[in-house]
Amino acid sequence: MNPWAVYALSGVAMFSVGLVGLFSHEHPVKRILASNIAGSGVLLVLVALARREPTGAPDPVPHALVLTGIVVSVSATALGVALARRIARIDATAKAESTGASDPEAGGGSA
Amino acid sequence: MSLWDGVCAVFMVAGAFFCLAGTVGVLRFPDVYCRLHALTKVDNLGLGLVVVGLALQSGSWATALELLLVWLFVLISSAFTCQLIARAALRRGAAPWTGRREP
Amino acid sequence: MTAALLDACLALCLPLLAWLVLRTESLSQSVVLFVAMGLLSALAWARLDAPDISLVEAAVGTGLTGALLMHTLSWTDERPPDVAARARHRPWAVVAMAALTGMLGWAVLSLPSDDPGLTREVDAHLAESGVEHPVTAVLLNYRGYDTLLEIAVLLVAVLGARAVNPRSERTTPEPSRDPLTGELFRMMTPALLLVAGYLVWVGEHGPGGAFQAGAILAGGGVVALLTTRLGTPRMSSWRVRWALLTGPLLFIGAAVAPLFSGRALLEYREAQAGTVIFVVELALTVSIAMVLWMFFPGMRPARAERSGKEPS
Numbered sequence: 372m373n374p375w376a377v378y379a380l381s382g383v384a385m386f387s388v389g390l391v392g393l394f395s396h397e398h399p400v401k402r403i404l405a406s407n408i409a410g411s412g413v414l415l416v417l418v419a420l421a422r423r424e425p426t427g428a429p430d431p432v433p434h435a436l437v438l439t440g441i442v443v444s445v446s447a448t449a450l451g452v453a454l455a456r457r458i459a460r461i462d463a464t465a466k467a468e469s470t471g472a473s474d475p476e477a478g479g480g481s482a
Numbered sequence: 483m484s485l486w487d488g489v490c491a492v493f494m495v496a497g498a499f500f501c502l503a504g505t506v507g508v509l510r511f512p513d514v515y516c517r518l519h520a521l522t523k524v525d526n527l528g529l530g531l532v533v534v535g536l537a538l539q540s541g542s543w544a545t546a547l548e549l550l551l552v553w554l555f556v557l558i559s560s561a562f563t564c565q566l567i568a569r570a571a572l573r574r575g576a577a578p579w580t581g582r583r584e585p
Numbered sequence: 586m587t588a589a590l591l592d593a594c595l596a597l598c599l600p601l602l603a604w605l606v607l608r609t610e611s612l613s614q615s616v617v618l619f620v621a622m623g624l625l626s627a628l629a630w631a632r633l634d635a636p637d638i639s640l641v642e643a644a645v646g647t648g649l650t651g652a653l654l655m656h657t658l659s660w661t662d663e664r665p666p667d668v669a670a671r672a673r674h675r676p677w678a679v680v681a682m683a684a685l686t687g688m689l690g691w692a693v694l695s696l697p698s699d700d701p702g703l704t705r706e707v708d709a710h711l712a713e714s715g716v717e718h719p720v721t722a723v724l725l726n727y728r729g730y731d732t733l734l735e736i737a738v739l740l741v742a743v744l745g746a747r748a749v750n751p752r753s754e755r756t757t758p759e760p761s762r763d764p765l766t767g768e769l770f771r772m773m774t775p776a777l778l779l780v781a782g783y784l785v786w787v788g789e790h791g792p793g794g795a796f797q798a799g800a801i802l803a804g805g806g807v808v809a810l811l812t813t814r815l816g817t818p819r820m821s822s823w824r825v826r827w828a829l830l831t832g833p834l835l836f837i838g839a840a841v842a843p844l845f846s847g848r849a850l851l852e853y854r855e856a857q858a859g860t861v862i863f864v865v866e867l868a869l870t871v872s873i874a875m876v877l878w879m880f881f882p883g884m885r886p887a888r889a890e891r892s893g894k895e896p897s
Contacts, residue, residue: 374592378629379693381596385603387686392607394678400612400657404619407650408603411626414638415599416693422633423700429634430702431719435728437638438720439735441646442796442873446742448650449880452657453746456882460750555776562769569765 375422382415399455403448410444490535497531504528513579514571518564525560529553595629616654623647636792637720640784644800649877652807656881715858717790724794725862729851733840736833736869739876743829746880747820767813770805777805785870789859795832795866799873806878818879825875832872836865 389409396402414437421433500523507520533553537546602622609615623646630639707719707727714722724732781798788794809815818825839861843852853861 373698374589375633376694376698377592377596378633380690381599381629383686383689383693384600386689387682388600388603388607390685391678391682395675396607398612400654401607401615404606404615404654407619408606408622411622411646412600412603415626415629418630418633418635418638420693420696421635421702423696423698423702424704425699427701428704428719430704431707431723432703432728434635434637434720435723436731437635438641438724438796439731441638441641442800443735443738445645445650445653445877446739446880449653450742450745452653453749453882456657457749555773558772559769562765565765 373423373425375419378422379416379419382412382417382419384412385409385415386412388412399451399458403451403455406451407444407448410440414440486538490539493531493535493538497528497533497535500524500528500531514576515568515578518568522560522564525556529556592632595625595632598625599629612658613655616651616658619654620647620651623651637794637797640792640797641800644797644804645877648804649800649807649880653880713855713858715853715855715860715862716788718788718792718794720792721788721794721862721866725865726851726853726858729836729840732869733833733836733851736836736872739873740829740833743876743879746882750882770809770812773808774805777801781805781870781874785863785866788866789863795869795873798870800877802870802874803877806874807881810878810881817881818875820879825879828871828875829879830872832865832869835868839865 386409389405389407389412392405393402393409396405417433417437417440418429421430424430504520504522504524507523508517511517511520530553533549537549540546540549599622602618602625606615606618606622609618623642627639627642627647630636630642707723710727711717711719711722714726716722716726781801784793784798784801785795786793788797810817820826839853840851843854844850848854
């Protein structure tokens, strides 16, 4: 099998693993990780497809797209993390109000 | 394969051995401090020996210098991160392994 | 033979690690596995002759994302333990995904296996682009609008990330009692600046450029946040705002300028293209570094220590 096909299939597998993870996890950090994994899979397929001609330099257009994609995915991750932080804070406050406890940080231990 | 290649190969195989040993240590050692000890062998000796082998093989001073710089930077950052991780673990109360089995 | 073995090994390890990342119950372990996966994919990109992507992956995709996620775990202790990181078992999802993998794999394999893509077109016009490195030419000349919009995406993301968390949450770190911390930053800073400058300069004719350099600088900034008394930059500061805006503004200026002399958007004059691209890259480096750095919220060392038993 061609080297590019090996990596393209690997990328397809990563994408599927990431997608399964996205659907089967509740925790926001796990979901962020899953979407990152799915994204990495897509990028791997793109770069593998750029390497289809065995000789000479690979196709630079997908390379540029993937460069852009990695930076966009880190910004999406950062935004996701910020939103998850906000949700965690709101949940903690709501929980503290409903149980009458004053300290929202008391339920620690899952990190 | 010339004698020179043989020398390079010896260096790189030795480096690979230290990487393997360090990895086994990380997987098998009982507490975070021992694991850090094993891990630093990978950075210092494993990477160092591989870098020496590659630098001898590279055939140009510039490339050899670049490889040694890579090693130097990894040494600096691994020395610091090792200390920081150990300190954070100690602060969080991870008890060092004393050699006795857990009851 | 050895090369094929390495390829097969990498290609197998990547999905396996991805699966482990999502399978592991401890969040910190899955973040560490994620970082390992990122480093392996940097290797895979080096094997696929994509040194630019390998650099960005190692610095941004793995380094900064890993640090960001690791840092995020310092607040997950607010979550009640019953919303654990455990996966719900949904067999139908796995079956559907297996089918999807099969279909996608079949589609990928049925593509023509020696298609050069746009390599010829890029090479044919490389002399007019003002730079010698094809990836830089695509990023800042042929498809400059992609990069322009990407910078806009980065700005929106950093504004969003800052907007959803009110200022009161962003505590500055307590003064460090540690003689070690800070020393790493002092030792690494000259090398970081040198590498970043070199990467911007080399982007014109080799792997490198604004993204790599900005990522390296942001990495240095994160080390500074973690080890020195330096707090997170505040959005209210004018200097921060200008640093965020130089890249986009200069890029928009360079993109719009050709319109006034009857050419298309981003159609640089051939003689000036090299200079314009270099200036835009410099400005983009500053803005990208700033954006990536701003993604890191303030530290919470005091609280992290207070809650501190080692989870096992």
